[in-house]
Amino acid sequence: MINSKMYELGSRRSVIREIFEYGKKRKAEIGEDKVFDFSIGNPSVESPEAVADRIKELLEVRPSTAVHGYTSAQGDPKARQAIADDLNRRFNTSFTGSNVYLTCGAAASLTISLRSIIDRDDQNVMVFAPFFTEYRVFIESMGAQISVVPASFPKLDLNLEAFRKMINEKTVAVILNSPNNPTGVVYSEEQIKELSAILEEKSREYNHPIYIISDEPYREITYGCKPPFITHYYKNSIICYSYSKGLSLPGERIGYILVPDVMPDWQKLYAAVCGAGRSLGFICAPTMFQHVITKCAPLTSDLSKYAANRELIYNGLSELGYECVRPDGAFYLFVKCLEEDANKFCMRAREYDLLLVPSDDFGCPGYVRIAYCVSADTIRNSMPAFKALAESYR
Numbered sequence: 315m316i317n318s319k320m321y322e323l324g325s326r327r328s329v330i331r332e333i334f335e336y337g338k339k340r341k342a343e344i345g346e347d348k349v350f351d352f353s354i355g356n357p358s359v360e361s362p363e364a365v366a367d368r369i370k371e372l373l374e375v376r377p378s379t380a381v382h383g384y385t386s387a388q389g390d391p392k393a394r395q396a397i398a399d400d401l402n403r404r405f406n407t408s409f410t411g412s413n414v415y416l417t418c419g420a421a422a423s424l425t426i427s428l429r430s431i432i433d434r435d436d437q438n439v440m441v442f443a444p445f446f447t448e449y450r451v452f453i454e455s456m457g458a459q460i461s462v463v464p465a466s467f468p469k470l471d472l473n474l475e476a477f478r479k480m481i482n483e484k485t486v487a488v489i490l491n492s493p494n495n496p497t498g499v500v501y502s503e504e505q506i507k508e509l510s511a512i513l514e515e516k517s518r519e520y521n522h523p524i525y526i527i528s529d530e531p532y533r534e535i536t537y538g539c540k541p542p543f544i545t546h547y548y549k550n551s552i553i554c555y556s557y558s559k560g561l562s563l564p565g566e567r568i569g570y571i572l573v574p575d576v577m578p579d580w581q582k583l584y585a586a587v588c589g590a591g592r593s594l595g596f597i598c599a600p601t602m603f604q605h606v607i608t609k610c611a612p613l614t615s616d617l618s619k620y621a622a623n624r625e626l627i628y629n630g631l632s633e634l635g636y637e638c639v640r641p642d643g644a645f646y647l648f649v650k651c652l653e654e655d656a657n658k659f660c661m662r663a664r665e666y667d668l669l670l671v672p673s674d675d676f677g678c679p680g681y682v683r684i685a686y687c688v689s690a691d692t693i694r695n696s697m698p699a700f701k702a703l704a705e706s707y708r
């Protein structure tokens with residue numbers, strides 16, 4: 315016997331991975347520079363030198379068991395304190411290492427956080443469309459229902475009117491992702507305040523806390539605006555962070571969960587996070603990269619390159635007549651398709667060797683996501699293909 319749900323998940327590749335694999339094959343056929351692969355959110359900007367320096371330093375440490383051995387389940391105390399110090403300096407908070415649990419990236423942060431609060435299969439977790447596709451997998455795998463709040467057009471910000479109508483006594487959490495994948499939208503302070511007020515009211519009405527799970531792997535990648543820091547607005551917030559994007563370390567699997575000290579009963583939830591980490595086998599995030607973070611937590615890659623890419627792609631596609639949501643952060647552009655069916659549009663784009671991701675699985679059909687974490691040349695050289703694609707619809 316095998317688990318049929320897991321079989322289905324494992325045998326059906328995610329749409330993004332499928333396109334990414336196709337891209338690799340196509341590049342081998344016609345050459346790297348002829349394929350415009352905008353499919354995957356793999357950072358294109360190198361990590362700062364300090365990361366490589368720190369790795370070299372760690373490789374010299376003797377005995378090497380100090381670098382490759384287990385740390386405590388929730389992470390090395392120095393790494394946890396370094397993360398707390400970094401947040402306190404930037405956001406005027408007063409966290410300590412005791413609020414931090416190190417994880418294998420944001421995916422692990424999310425599954426552990428969900429596991430720590432979901433208690434019964436009739437409970438639901440709300441997400442705002444468009445949303446990162448894996449939320450559905452994570453929520454359902456933890457045994458709860460996903461409740462998708464429809465998108466709010468044209469800004470694709472939070473649809474709070476629909477949210478208020480849909481929230482119910484079985485709601486245990488809502489996932490927020492700002493800057494957002496797939497739109498690049500950063501939710502405003504005004505909307506965060508309004509969302510918090512609804513959650514306060516509903517938590518009182520239903521007599522249990524409704525958590526915000528704030529998924530923030532793109533926190534540092536913004537273009538002139540700052541996402542409001544969630545614990546200042548809503549105490550029952552759990553932060554899920556990852557060094558995959560801002561520090562360009564997605565393959566190293568390093569991130570954290572922050573259970574803030576302002577949360578009533580935070581020690582109890584932190585204990586549940588430790589229990590969830592244990593039950594999912596996520597104890598001791600990669601030790602070497604914990605030690606990298608101890609030194610490099612305040613650093614980022616040169617994010618100005620994404621800002622330049624944003625200008626190139628947003629202006630280029632807008633001039634060609636594409637309708638795009640102007641991103642305030644992350645490295646994604648959400649573009650309206652030139653026909654209703656996003657899958658068909660993506661297949662037509664493939665004829666021009668443009669690899670785009672259809673938006674259906676993000677819960678907002680009719681769009682494509684363009685990951686512009688590529689070289690500036692790729693963006694420039696792709697413009698004739700985007701032009702030909704647009705002309706094919708005229």
Ligand code: PLP
Pocket residue numbers: 355418419420421422446491495529531556557558564569
């Ligand atoms: N959350 C969002 C919104 C993402 O875009 C991603 C990755 O692309 C993740 C979580 C997973 O991040 P990680 O690779 O650190 O597990």
